[in-house]
Amino acid sequence: MSTSTTEWKVDGLGKWSDEQEFSVEAERTIAYAKATNDPIQRHLSGELAPPVFAIVPPFTQLGEPTMSIVPPELLMRVLHGEQDMHFHRPIVPGMTLVTRVAGLGVHKAPSGVTLHSKIETRTEDGEPVNDQWMVAFFRGAEDELDIGETAPSHRVPDDQRSAEPIAVVKQHFDADQTFRYSEASGDQMPIHLDEDVAKAMGLPGIIIHGLCTMAFNSWAVVQEACDGDSERLKRLAVRFSRPALPEQGMSTSIWSVEGPANGRAAYAFESTTSDGNVVIKDGLAEVAD
Numbered sequence: 372m373s374t375s376t377t378e379w380k381v382d383g384l385g386k387w388s389d390e391q392e393f394s395v396e397a398e399r400t401i402a403y404a405k406a407t408n409d410p411i412q413r414h415l416s417g418e419l420a421p422p423v424f425a426i427v428p429p430f431t432q433l434g435e436p437t438m439s440i441v442p443p444e445l446l447m448r449v450l451h452g453e454q455d456m457h458f459h460r461p462i463v464p465g466m467t468l469v470t471r472v473a474g475l476g477v478h479k480a481p482s483g484v485t486l487h488s489k490i491e492t493r494t495e496d497g498e499p500v501n502d503q504w505m506v507a508f509f510r511g512a513e514d515e516l517d518i519g520e521t522a523p524s525h526r527v528p529d530d531q532r533s534a535e536p537i538a539v540v541k542q543h544f545d546a547d548q549t550f551r552y553s554e555a556s557g558d559q560m561p562i563h564l565d566e567d568v569a570k571a572m573g574l575p576g577i578i579i580h581g582l583c584t585m586a587f588n589s590w591a592v593v594q595e596a597c598d599g600d601s602e603r604l605k606r607l608a609v610r611f612s613r614p615a616l617p618e619q620g621m622s623t624s625i626w627s628v629e630g631p632a633n634g635r636a637a638y639a640f641e642s643t644t645s646d647g648n649v650v651i652k653d654g655l656a657e658v659a660d
Contacts, residue, residue, distance in 0.1 A: 378442035379477055379484075384519045387473040388435045392495075393428035397464035399555070400424055406555035407586035408545070411593060411601060420462040422593070422604050423586040425501045426454075428462075429470035429490045430557050436474030436488045437507060445484075445509045451581045452485060452508035453653075455522055455608035459499040461601065468500060469493045476519030484512035487522045525608035525655040527628050527639040536624040537638075538595035542587050543620050544579055552583040578614035584621075584650060585609050588640060591623040592656045596638045605635060606657035613648045620645035625656075635659055 397417030403424045404414035414421045437449065462468070469492070476487040490503040504522035545551075549563040558580055561568035569577050589607055597603040615621060623642045630637040640654035 378444075379514060379516060380440050381477060381516075381518050383436070383439040384474050384476065386439070387471045388432050390469050390471050391429070391432055393468045393470060395420065395428075395462055395464050395466040395468060399427070400462070400464060402555040403427065403586075406548075406551040407583055407590070408542070408548075409586065409590045411590055411599060413601070414590075417464055419601070420464075421586060422456065422458060422461075422589045422601055422607060423582060424462060425456055425458070425492065425503065426582050427556055428468045428492055429472055429503075432470060432472045433488075433490070433505065435472060437486060440474045440477065441486060441507075441509065445512055448483075448510040448512070450508045450510060451505070451611050453504070453506035453522060453525075453608070453610045454582065454585060455504040455525055455606070457502045457606050458604060459501055462500060466500075467495050469495060469497075474519075476521050477516045478518070478521060479514065479516055480508065483508050483510045484514055484516055485509070487520060489520075523608075525610075526653045527626075527637075527655060531628040532626045532639050532641075534626065536626050538591075538625045540591035540595060540623045540625070541620065542591065542623060542642075544587075544615055544617050546617050548583065548617050549577055549579060552580050556580070556582065558582070574614065576616065578616060579619075581611040581614070584611070584615055584642065587621065588623055588642060588651060588654060592625060592638060592640060592658075595625050596627075596636070596656060596658050603659045604656060605659050606655065608653070608655045609651050610653040611650070612652045613650050615644050615648075615650045621650065623651070631657060633657075 400420040635657040642651035
């Protein structure tokens with residue numbers, strides 16, 4: 372079913388939300404590590420936060436661009452399309468972070484429209500901690516829009532993944548994964564917690580949070596491409612292809628690919644569940660020496 376509308380409030384593009392403070396506590400970062408089955412000891416001890424914990428401080432602001440720009444009739448058609456995290460320094464307990472978010476572009480895509488938003492996280496003194504791009508996909512929207520910025524590309528050409536992967540990491544989602552992740556992340560969306568709601572939305576049942584799946588990707592990459600040191604991870608980008616389900620297995624394959632001009636090593640990755648569905652596509656990690 373398609374929906375055409377002229378109510379996109381594109382004058383809201385480029386308008387940043389109010390700044391919000393977030394106090395980082397070890398208890399919260401440890402809970403996030405445990406909720407994503409993270410095996411990295413520095414994360415489990417509370418020495419530093421797992422990389423994808425970067426989504427937690429700005430989480431309550433993420434809906435602001437959508438609510439201020441997207442037509443109301445499309446809000447229930449939203450899918451989380453992509454996430455691209457650029458890490459400038461690790462998040463450690465004791466920090467006070469300052470976050471803000473803005474919608475920066477609206478663009479036509481096959482079978483829908485995408486909203487490209489940017490999230491900035493800084494220290495109290497204004498030093499950058501991480502920048503993130505989030506792409507929301509609105510199914511069935513037919514509006515011919517091409518306004519503003521787009522998130523950076525992270526697609527790796529297929530021929531760079533033609534060789535054998537450097538690693539294949541076997542992973543598993545627990546029966547209670549979504550409940551643990553919801554509590555640790557603050558994401559209480561019913562499709563991750565209520566079987567009836569999920570099925571009413573056309574899903575097979577409760578689904579794993581996309582960012583939980585991305586967190587699984589992060590520790591696989593840290594283990595295999597960063598020698599276990601998450602401070603070396605400087606970028607992690609994914610496209611969410613299909614949802615994973617509780618109690619499924621997942622394999623994350625990692626390839627060494629051509630790096631960017633800044634001299635970092637680069638790795639492509641892709642995740643497939645035990646039933647053969649590709650749930651993460653166009654995964655890209657950049658790693659410092």
